[in-house]
Every structure is written in structure tokens, then in C-alpha cells.
Amino acid sequence: MNRSATLIAVSMLALAACTTAPAADPPTAATQTASAETLAGEKVYNTFCAVCHNGGDETAPELDELHALGGARVTAALSPGGLMTLQSGMLNDEQRSHVIAFLASAPAPAPAFANADPSTDPTGRNRSAYVDGIPYPARRIRAERDSPASERPDAWPAPKLEDGPFKFESWEQRNLTVEIVTRGLTAPRAIEFLPTGEVLIAERTGELRIVRNGKLDPTPIAGTPKVAVLGTATGFMDVKLHPQFASNGLIYLSYHKPAHGEYGNNAIFRGRWNGKEIVDGKDIFIGDDVDALYTKLAFGPDGKLYFTIGCPGVGTDESIGRAQKPDDFAGKTLRLNDDGAIPKDNPFAGKAGYNPEIFTLGHRVNLGLALNPWTNEFWVSEHGPNGGDEVNILRPGQNYGWPVVSDGRYYSGTKVSTVPYKDGMTRPHISYVPSIAPGGMVFYTGDKFPVWQRNLFVGAMRMSNSPRTGHLERIVFNENWEVIRSEMLLFDLHQRIRDVEQSPDGYLYVITDEGADSVLLRLSPGAG
Known part of the structure; x- marks a missing residue:
């Protein structure tokens, strides 16, 4: 399904939910905390991640694809020795927790990841552990290539072009x-x-x-x-x-x-x-x-x-x-x-x-x-x-x-x-x-x-x-x-x-x- 069809399908589901679902309960302290953590995670994402995952790196999945991975896979990727060890080193523990919450607040994981067995690949480093038919590891990060933790400025998206000429x-x-x-x-x-x-x-x-x-x-x-x-x-x-x-x-x-x-x-x-x-x-x-x-x-x-x-x-x-x-x-x-x-x-x-x-x-x-x-x-x-x-x-x-x-x-x-x-x-x-x-x-x-x-x-x-x-x-x-x-x-x-x-x-x-x-x-x- 292409992106346009996906958006249409999501919109139809949302419309159906609006017409049949009962009124939502008032937010509890727990949901308010979760919402605050998600918002904080979105800021962390925009600060540290968006420069690559919003199209800046050809190998970097975009935001909707990251959401589809699911919380368990994102957590594994950002853990020590995981797929994103290098980038994870730029975050402190609180920032890492917040961005995981933000990326996990999404639809169900895509099938290829939902069917993965994390026990065979706890760090998420080796795709061949959970994808049949791939004879080599893909995008694994060696510790000696990691960068030290450091602060980076906020993401700076390009401005939308005016009409010109x-x-x-x-x-x-x-x-x-x-x-x-x-x-x-x-x-x-x-x-x-x-x-x-x-x-x-x-x-x-x-x-x-x-x-x-x-x-x-x-x-x-x-x-x-x-x-x-x-x-x-x-x-x-x-x-x-x-x-x-x-x-x-x-x-x-x-x-x-x-x-x-x-x-x-x-x-x-x-x-x-x-x-x-x-x-x-x-x-x-x-x-x-x-x-x-x-x-x-x-x-x-x-x-x-x-x-x-x-x-x-x-x-x-x-x-x-x-x-x-x-x-x-x-x-x-x-x-x-x-x-x-x-x-x-x-x-x-x-x-x-x-x-x-x-x-x-x-x-x-x-x-x-x-x-x-x-x-x-x-x-x-x-x-x-x-x-x-x-x-x-x-x-x-x-x-x-x-x-x-x-x-x-x-x-x-x-x-x-x-x-x-x-x-x-x-x-x-x-x-x-x-x-x-x-x-x-x-x-x-x-x-x-x-x-x-x-x-x-x-x-x-x-x-x-x-x-x-x-x-x-x-x-x-x-x-x-x-x-x-x-x-x-x-x-x-x-x-x-x-x-x-x-x-x-x-x-x-x-x-x-x-x-x-x-x-x-x-x-x-x-x-x-």
C-alpha cells in the first residue's frame, strides 16, 4: 500500500472511531504523565534525530517508519551495543527514556518486526537473527566507532519556499x-x-x-x-x-x-x-x-x-x-x-x-x-x-x-x-x-x-x-x-x-x- 492509500485508510478508521466510540474518560495523572513524557520525547527527537530521520540520511527510516518498529525494538536499538549505539550516546538516560516513549506512542509494529524474536537478538544489532534468507549482518555498530556523548543544537528544518521567482x-x-x-x-x-x-x-x-x-x-x-x-x-x-x-x-x-x-x-x-x-x-x-x-x-x-x-x-x-x-x-x-x-x-x-x-x-x-x-x-x-x-x-x-x-x-x-x-x-x-x-x-x-x-x-x-x-x-x-x-x-x-x-x-x-x-x-x- 502506498503512502496516499495508507493515509486514506487511517483517515477512514479515525472517522469511524469518532462516530462510534463513547466519550473518553477524563485524563488521569498517569495518562497526563505519559503525555508529558511523549511531548518531551518529541522535543528530543526534533533536537537529536530529525536531522537524519526527516530525510537527511538516505539510510535513516523516516518518522512514520520508526513508529512502526514498536517500543521493544526501539528500546533494543538504543540500548548499549544496539543498532543505534553511536547515536544513543548523544542522549542522557532521561532523554533516551523520553524519545522511546515518543516513538512507542504509535500504531502496531510492522509485521516484519512484530514477528521478531528479541531473545535471539536482544540488542537489535543482527538482522539475520530474525529475518530468514539474509546471510550477512546489516547496519551493525562497532563500539570503537561510537562517538562520545555531546550536546547538539536543536534541529533546524529548512524554511518552506516562498512563491518566487x-x-x-x-x-x-x-x-x-x-x-x-x-x-x-x-x-x-x-x-x-x-x-x-x-x-x-x-x-x-x-x-x-x-x-x-x-x-x-x-x-x-x-x-x-x-x-x-x-x-x-x-x-x-x-x-x-x-x-x-x-x-x-x-x-x-x-x-x-x-x-x-x-x-x-x-x-x-x-x-x-x-x-x-x-x-x-x-x-x-x-x-x-x-x-x-x-x-x-x-x-x-x-x-x-x-x-x-x-x-x-x-x-x-x-x-x-x-x-x-x-x-x-x-x-x-x-x-x-x-x-x-x-x-x-x-x-x-x-x-x-x-x-x-x-x-x-x-x-x-x-x-x-x-x-x-x-x-x-x-x-x-x-x-x-x-x-x-x-x-x-x-x-x-x-x-x-x-x-x-x-x-x-x-x-x-x-x-x-x-x-x-x-x-x-x-x-x-x-x-x-x-x-x-x-x-x-x-x-x-x-x-x-x-x-x-x-x-x-x-x-x-x-x-x-x-x-x-x-x-x-x-x-x-x-x-x-x-x-x-x-x-x-x-x-x-x-x-x-x-x-x-x-x-x-x-x-x-x-x-x-x-x-x-x-x-x-x-x-x-x-x-x-
Whole structure:
């Protein structure tokens, strides 16, 4: 059931309760105390937790999903040695008790957690203790990676955007106008343009939206697959058209396919657009992974489908080390034919012990994948942990190092690796310390901004783990594609920029990732 259907169902139940239930008894001292504790817990949540769980961290479940875990599982996760030991160390005992009360004041736990046997996994650290079919632990926290208890400022949500338009100045492009094309988006993840001018937007909630003539159709596109959206399962992740879309109408969606209860496998769905909905849809790839994050899609000049699958970003060495395992899809980029078949010329095809779909390995979480049309090479943006974000140039068979070499640190401040180089592993082309949380990206090739030709634009969601620091990163290169300088655009909007794309007529479009306040923006040259 998608989020909209869930809200409707909840509303109907609430209405029925209002019409049939007897008058409530006056509150007792006990219920007043519980209410006060819940309110105090909500403040703790907003202060310490919301920066990640309100969309700031791709691996962090959102609030409604946390409520669904139930009090026992939340308590276990926040206990010493539990799944959230690192974050729990930021709270004192009273704060921890209050936030547990707040998160437990919710509907019944989701089935995958309600059926768990806590006695087999008292700290909540090992998913394989209560989910059948998962051969590895997921998102476990080692004690030596914990951070000391410390105070943090209150959460600082981004302001809701005014109506605009907004005027900016930049270095080469002195006058820039930013307009809101549409509001009403919920956790959007990717933009794609139809040749007829409409804009497709994939949402984490499992809905594919369409914008026609600047108006968001209130009804999602039919014919899309059911998605998993709990925790590290992140619903729809990308949408792309086939290079011959004008003649074959094929649309591709990357998503998490429900598996193991409330978890999800990375999958790619292909269907045919008939002008109103998607028909003849089927999966052309289903991974055997869980707790493997983002999948971005792109077609190469060779007509092949390239895509990323992320790796667990935190946890035991066994979990984050999956990026180096040649028989595991996590932490890899993959290459397939447009029908899902494996090309015979893939770099590891026929090599014992390797999944033949693999194109490159050693990645963490890639949220951007763009073809450089001047070199015909793919570039990817990659999230480090606390710093160490990267932009890499993909070359067949290369290993990009995660987690053996990294410029990043764990959230405790400890370095991920003690060496920046290792034979056989490729250094990042661009490294960010502190982090910018890079999202989607595109090389500008249009004529609306001639001075921006050959520039790379990267969506940035936050700098150095701080709220209200999202922006659009513009990177300028020399003739050898070495960085000359970079510029932060749209910083004054204080919005998390999730994706950026160039429209067929040469404008830049971005989506913000601000929960139910997300918008689609268009950048155009302003008057001189």
C-alpha cells in the first residue's frame, strides 16, 4: 500500500472511531504523565534525530517508519551495543527514556518486526537473527566507532519556499532566475523529460508523477511496480527513458522490490509508455541483496544500461566490506543490455567468483550517474560517511576503494582508513572534506547558459552534516577535466537539492528533497 492509500485508510478508521466510540474518560495523572513524557520525547527527537530521520540520511527510516518498529525494538536499538549505539550516546538516560516513549506512542509494529524474536537478538544489532534468507549482518555498530556523548543544537528544518521567482547572481552567469514549476511533491528522487515536454518525477513513496504544462497531475501514473519503503528500502530511486524512446516508448524505473517481509531487493522495471500509463511492465533485473542502497540509471553511447547499487555505509566490517566482494552486488556499478541480458564483453564476464554484471566495484552510495558527452565516460557522485564524498570517473573493471581507502571519517570522527592509496584501487577524481552529500548530476550542453558549457552540476543536500546548507554545486574544468574551481548556487534557498537535469530546450531543472514541501525548480537566464 502506498503512502496516499495508507493515509486514506487511517483517515477512514479515525472517522469511524469518532462516530462510534463513547466519550473518553477524563485524563488521569498517569495518562497526563505519559503525555508529558511523549511531548518531551518529541522535543528530543526534533533536537537529536530529525536531522537524519526527516530525510537527511538516505539510510535513516523516516518518522512514520520508526513508529512502526514498536517500543521493544526501539528500546533494543538504543540500548548499549544496539543498532543505534553511536547515536544513543548523544542522549542522557532521561532523554533516551523520553524519545522511546515518543516513538512507542504509535500504531502496531510492522509485521516484519512484530514477528521478531528479541531473545535471539536482544540488542537489535543482527538482522539475520530474525529475518530468514539474509546471510550477512546489516547496519551493525562497532563500539570503537561510537562517538562520545555531546550536546547538539536543536534541529533546524529548512524554511518552506516562498512563491518566487528568486533572483541570483553568479560568477560567469551574472543574472539567474529561479522559478517554482510545481509544489506538491513528496520525497522526490529523480527527474526525466518526455520528448513531448512533460516532466516525470519518481518519488520515494513509490509513485511516478507527471507535470504537464507546469501543473502536477494529482493522480500518479498507473502501471508501476509495488515498492518497499521501510528503512534502507527506499522505494523509487530513478526513472530513465530508452535512447530510442520515440519509437519504442520504453521507460525504466529503479526501485526496491519487497523481499524478506519489509525489506527490499534492488530491482529494475521496464515498461512501455502509452501516453497515459505504463503497460507491459516487467522486472529485467532483481538483485539478491538487502540493505544495499541507491540505484541510479543511465544509458551509454554503446546502448547498454549502466546502473549503481550502493553498499551499507555503516556497520560491521562484514557489512561495509560487501563493496569488495566480487559475488555481491552491493557497492558496484553494473552493465546490462537494454533487455536485462548480460553483455559478453563485460569486464568480469567469465571470471570465476565474479558476478558477470559488474562493471566497477568498491563504491559506497552513488546518488548521481552522468555521461560526460565530451569523453563518453560515466561520472558518479558518491557519499562518504562523515566527509570523503567523491566524484569518480568509471572505467571498466576498476576498484574505487571503499572501504579499504577513503578520505572520510566515521560519524565518531575516526578515520575510515589510515592510508589514502592502495595498489589496484583508483583514487577519486574529486574528493569533498567536509561532505556536501552529493545527489544527481549533469554536464551542461545547452545554449541557454553558454558560459556554463562543459560545467558539471551536482545536487548537494547538506554541507558538513549541517542543516540548511543544501545547494547546487557548479564545477569548472580545464581542457584535461581537472578542477579549476567550483561555485555554490541557490545556497540562500537553504534547500536540499536531490537531482538536477537539463531539459531538451536547455534549461536546468532541480528537485528539492524537503519531505512533503519538496518542489520542482527551473533555472533560466535573468535580464541583464
